[in-house]
Amino acid sequence: MNNIQTEIDAWFLYQQLANQETDETISSVYRQMSAIEKGHAEAFAKKKNIPLATLLQPSWRAKTLNIIGKLFGYNYVLGALMDTEKSISNAMINQKQKNKQPLTGMETNHVSILRTILEKEKKVTGAQISKFESRHRSVGGNAIRAAVLGGNDGLISNFSLVMGIAGATASQEGVLLAGIAGLLAGSLSMALGEWISVKSSQELYENQMQIEMEELEADPEGEQKELALVYMAKGIPEAQSYQMAAEMMEDKSLAHELLVKEELGIDAEELKGSAMEAAIYSFILFAIGAVIPVLPFMFTSGMKGIILSVSLSAIGLFMIGAAITLFTGKNVWYSGFRQVLFGLAAAALTFGIGKLIGVSLA
Structure with missing residues (x-):
């Protein structure tokens, strides 16, 4: 059932990607992928003797991703699809290797299939290949994943801190002060770390990109040959590769972007983000998670405050x-309860340590 639902979700999401895509060539790729996923769902359903008509509804996850796509752009949706495809691919390969079964090539993720379909489209251009590559590699800077993980870090770290202090002392003021201090210290640390990380990466990559542009200006013929080799490495015929490379060289900014991506592994779009903006988001997201375990101690104390906080x-x-x-x-239930279990275990450990320290000091 899980396999069927995964294929139905992918079918639904590729349809949404096709509907919103303005480039007809890339839209055609998504429509073909949607048809492939539908075929997989039908094959799974037939194998298990399940009427497919009863299973055609996308899951809450697929619907939520579609809403995120409408709000923040469908690169998020494509990124999530690629992550799912890769995880399924890795699981299949690991299972076959464990059972000492031969690999057939069918286990590989659909990124390569997407690229193959694109390359077989008529009149495909180098710019379209580059556009698609940037789509499937970029997940909009992964801001949504960063938001989830930032909130998670804030919640678990401050929850553990608050429980540790609550175990050591019955003072409402002491627990509240420690919780607020942990919130501020953690948020500021996260913000500063994010600012330094983004700024350092930008400075390093900008220097490498400048060197690549100088090479493009100094030796355009050599760089055009490199572009052709990039396309050939993707399985495109040699003649078509050289033609596409020549088209890309007509716009040096596009040629530079592709060379930077393929040679240096740098996505220029990801460098446009503001280091200060990243720092502010990190501060806010960490603080949102960190304030949750502190809230009850603003109004109550003792065991009641601990129970509410937990x-x-x-x-x-x-x-x-x-x-x-x-x-x-x-x-959802497995992932949610696993997160609860780990969080409560960490908090229980610090509460116990706090209790021991409190008794010792007393």
């Missing part, structure tokens, strides 16, 4: 675990 944190952990399934495709 309850709110458990709900927050479950929601984060459920949100993570948008990218992993795993079962």
Whole structure:
């Protein structure tokens, strides 16, 4: 059932990608992928004697991803699809290797299939290949994943801190002060770390990109040959590769972008983000997660405050675990309760340590 639902979700999402895509060639790729996924779903359903008509509804995960696509752009949706395809591919390969079964090539993820379909389209251009490559590699900077993980870090770290202090002292003021201090310190640390990370990466990549542009200006013929070799490595015939490389060289900015991506592994779009903006988002997202276990101690104390803090944190952990399934495709209940279990275990450990320290000091 899970395999069938995964294929139905992919069928639905590729349809949405095709509907919103303005480039007809790339839209055709998504429509063909949608048809492939539908075929897979039908084959699974037939094998298990399940009427496909009863299973055609996309899951909540697929519907949520579609809403995210409408709000933030469908690159997020394509990125999530690629992540799912890769995880399925790796699972199939690992299972076959474990059982000492031969690999047939069918296990590989659909990124290569998408690229192959694109390359077989009539009158495909180098710009379209480059456009698609940037689509499937970029997930909009992965802002949604960063939001989920940022909130998770804030919640678990401050939850553990608050429980540790609550175990050591019955003072409401002490727990509240420690929780707020942990919130501010963690948020500021995350923000500064994000700013330094983004800024350093930008400076390093900008320098490498400048060197690549100088090479493009100094030796255009050599760089055009490199472009052709890039296309040939993707399986495009030699004559077509050289033709596409010549077309790309007519716009040096596009040629530069592709060379930077293929030679250096740099996505120029990801460098456009503001380091300060990334720092602010990190601060806010960490703080949102960190404030959850502190809230009850603003109004109550003692065991009542601890129970409320644990309850709110458990709900927050479950929601984060459920949100993570948008990218992993795993079962919501399993992922949610696993997150709750790990979070509560960490908090129980620090509470116990705090209790021991409190008794020792007393």
